[in-house]
Amino acid sequence: MAERIWLSTPTMHGEEQEYVKEAFDTNWVAPLGKNVDEFEKGIAQYVGCKAAAAMTAGTHALHMAVKLAGVGEGDIVLCSDMTFAATVNPVTYENGVQVFVESERETWNIDPKALEIAFEKYKGKVKAVVLAHLYGTPAKLDEICDLCEKYGVILIEDAAESLAATYKGRQTGSFGKYNAVSFNGNKIITTSGGGMFLSDDEEAVKKVRFYSTQARDAAPHYQHSEIGYNYRMSNVVAGIGRGQLLHLDEHKELKKAIYMRYKKGFEGLPVTMNPYLDCSEPNFWLSCFTVDEDAVNRVNPEKIRLALADENIEARPIWKPMHMQPLYADRDFVTAGDNVGEDIFERGLCLPSDIKMTEEQQEWVIGIIRGLF
Ligand SMILES: *Cc1c(COP(=O)(O)O)cnc(C)c1O
Numbered sequence: 001m002a003e004r005i006w007l008s009t010p011t012m013h014g015e016e017q018e019y020v021k022e023a024f025d026t027n028w029v030a031p032l033g034k035n036v037d038e039f040e041k042g043i044a045q046y047v048g049c050k051a052a053a054a055m056t057a058g059t060h061a062l063h064m065a066v067k068l069a070g071v072g073e074g075d076i077v078l079c080s081d082m083t084f085a086a087t088v089n090p091v092t093y094e095n096g097v098q099v100f101v102e103s104e105r106e107t108w109n110i111d112p113k114a115l116e117i118a119f120e121k122y123k124g125k126v127k128a129v130v131l132a133h134l135y136g137t138p139a140k141l142d143e144i145c146d147l148c149e150k151y152g153v154i155l156i157e158d159a160a161e162s163l164a165a166t167y168k169g170r171q172t173g174s175f176g177k178y179n180a181v182s183f184n185g186n187k188i189i190t191t192s193g194g195g196m197f198l199s200d201d202e203e204a205v206k207k208v209r210f211y212s213t214q215a216r217d218a219a220p221h222y223q224h225s226e227i228g229y230n231y232r233m234s235n236v237v238a239g240i241g242r243g244q245l246l247h248l249d250e251h252k253e254l255k256k257a258i259y260m261r262y263k264k265g266f267e268g269l270p271v272t273m274n275p276y277l278d279c280s281e282p283n284f285w286l287s288c289f290t291v292d293e294d295a296v297n298r299v300n301p302e303k304i305r306l307a308l309a310d311e312n313i314e315a316r317p318i319w320k321p322m323h324m325q326p327l328y329a330d331r332d333f334v335t336a337g338d339n340v341g342e343d344i345f346e347r348g349l350c351l352p353s354d355i356k357m358t359e360e361q362q363e364w365v366i367g368i369i370r371g372l373f
Pocket of ligand 1: 060
């Protein structure tokens with residue numbers, strides 16, 4: 001059988017190992033050191049935030065963001081609905097209550113119209129908004145930022161999937177008061193596992209460092225007045241990140257080329273690639289499509305997924321919306337009328353978007369899909 005074609009896997013270049021070796025050679029095999037410092041500086045500079053704190057996971061960066069936003073018992077947090085559970089789970093860690101906000105069709109992210117309805121419905125009770133940029137496509141940031149400002153609510157950006165994507169020339173992960181990125185194994189750059197908290201508020205970043213190193217008070221003995229966490233990134237892992245950061249733009253270009261080849265390759269088929277706004281530049285982390293309504297009864301996404309799986313090719317259903325998850329069955333879901341998330345979930349598919357996939361391999365994937373229609 002042919003070599004497996006993956007959705008998205010790590011791509012290493014060599015510099016990563018040199019930074020890791022440096023950590024070993026200098027004996028900084030600890031959750032602090034030069035690699036951590038430099039990786040934080042590098043990501044903060046790239047994204048355009050004043051400061052950053054490297055974490056053991058993107059989920060942990062989001063947890064810190066929710067904590068810093070002051071979310072507590074019973075507080076409402078308006079959240080992306082079509083996203084990965086890690087976007088919204090940290091709200092529960094802090095005893096907040098998620099309210100899921102419907103997606104729109106132009107970016108698949110939070111619909112500003114539904115967001116406004118949710119703000120009105122929960123007036124005075126909303127502590128934060130957690131906004132994901134699904135598959136690396138920037139949301140309608142102007143409208144969403146304006147609404148957050150109008151209602152005086154903190155915006156948290158989950159840029160886990162969208163590192164290097166821009167909206168009107170500005171990086172995602174720089175719009176929120178608190179922001180998170182991820183370096184999990186499948187993301188556009190990876191440290192095997194890891195994440196980063198980003199903010200222009202340097203005091204907030206200091207607090208995150210405090211909470212993520214067990215909240216130790218200033219005393220010679222171990223003294224604690226607050227609950228802490230062990231969330232700091234290892235200096236070994238940060239070495240991988242420093243090496244990867246050198247190749248972030250290149251990864252984005254390769255991802256974009258994959259998206260464009262799919263777009264061209266599917267011309268004439270009743271499918272539509274995941275859309276984005278003209279004023280934005282996605283990082284094209286995952287290429288996806290939806291099968292058009294008039295064809296989906298004939299060729300549904302599951303049929304395509306299974307046909308690809310037969311050829312050892314990985315595809316994946318669209319992330320199942322949070323309001324459809326058993327875990328969140330008791331949470332409210334606010335929509336502006338249309339069932340966008342459910343519809344995209346039913347008609348959509350994530351396609352192999354691994355940057356090591358050759359053009360020939362991708363042509364083969366396209367050919368298999370064409371053959372089904
Ligand atoms: C991957 C991901 C996360 C979590 O990041 P980890 O580093 O895996 O903890 C959060 N949100 C979204 C949208 C993600 O895709």
